[in-house]
Structure formats: C-alpha cells, structure tokens
Amino acid sequence: xxxxxxxxxxxxxxxxxxxxxxxxxxxxxxxxxxxxxxxxxxxxxxxxxxxxxxxxxxxxxxxxxxxxxxxxxxxxxxxxxxxxxxxxxxxxxxxxxxxxxxxxxxxxxxxxxxxxxxxxxxxxxxxxxxxxxxxxxxxxxxxxxxxxxxxxxxx
Numbered sequence: 340x341x342x343x344x345x346x347x348x349x350x351x352x353x354x355x356x357x358x359x360x361x362x363x364x365x366x367x368x369x370x371x372x373x374x375x376x377x378x379x380x381x382x383x384x385x386x387x388x389x390x391x392x393x394x395x396x397x398x399x400x401x402x403x404x405x406x407x408x409x410x411x412x413x414x415x416x417x418x419x420x421x422x423x424x425x426x427x428x429x430x431x432x433x434x435x436x437x438x439x440x441x442x443x444x445x446x447x448x449x450x451x452x453x454x455x456x457x458x459x460x461x462x463x464x465x466x467x468x469x470x471x472x473x474x475x476x477x478x479x480x481x482x483x484x485x486x487x488x489x490x491x492x493x494x
C-alpha cells in the first residue's frame with residue numbers, strides 16, 4: 340500500500356530501524372531535505388507589514404536584513420573610510436558595533452543606489468517578485484505600501 344513503517348528488531352525492542360525508502364523518501368527524506376533545497380546567499384526572510392508612510396517604490400528594510408544583503412558594500416566602505424584595516428576587522432566591527440551610529444550611517448549611504456528584490460512564494464505571476472528602493476527601519480518586519488500588498492497577496 341506504499342506506507343512504510345519502521346521495523347523493530349526482535350532482540351532489542353526499543354531500537355527502531357528505517358528502511359532505505361524511508362531515508363530517501365517523504366518530506367524529511369534525503370532528496371527533499373538536502374538535494375533539492377538550496378541555500379541562497381545575500382537573502383533574508385521576514386514578515387510583511389503595512390507601512391502607509393512609504394511611497395509605492397519603497398520598502399522598509401530591517402537593519403539585520405540590510406546588513407546581510409549589503410555586507411560586502413558595508414565592509415568595503417568601512418575599509419575605505421579607515422574604520423577598519425582589513426576584511427576580518429570590518430566583519431568583527433559589524434558584529435560588535437551593529438547598533439552603533441557609524442555602521443548605521445554607512446549602511447544608509449550604501450542602500451541609496453541599490454534596489455532590493457522582494458519575493459513572496461509561490462511566485463505565480465509577475466507581481467509576485469518586485470524591486471523596491473530600501474528605507475532602513477527598526478524592528479524585524481518588512482514594510483510595504485498598502486497598494487503594493489495586493490501583488491504579494493498579503494493581508
């Protein structure tokens with residue numbers, strides 16, 4: 340009938356064995372867990388919240404996500420402005436000084452000319468993925484204008 344249940348050993352009643360098809364099949368199987376799933380660099384995941392003060396082309400981007408997305412630019416600017424001597428020092432400063440004003444100011448400068456792509460899965464039509472000009476905000480939620488939420492099927 341296609342349903343596999345782990346079998347128990349006759350000697351050790353507590354030990355449960357998995358068959359080969361149990362290991363590779365299903366939601367927690369090898370194929371879906373590791374082989375089909377891919378990690379994406381320079382990306383973030385958060386909740387969408389309405390931001391009525393934003394323009395249609397803007398999105399409110401949380402500080403944590405912005406640091407992840409623009410980390411390479413942030414490191415470059417920290418080195419150029421002599422706040423760090425090398426990449427390792429710059430990365431350490433970003434982690435330690437994440438809340439400090441200097442990292443926030445450089446991040447504000449970096450996001451000015453770099454649009455971000457927002458996607459809400461499943462992307463079934465062209466309005467499911469859109470580009471926005473990021474505006475840095477406090478908190479953990481991504482802010483969108485109320486009229487843009489329709490394309491993302493957000494409430």
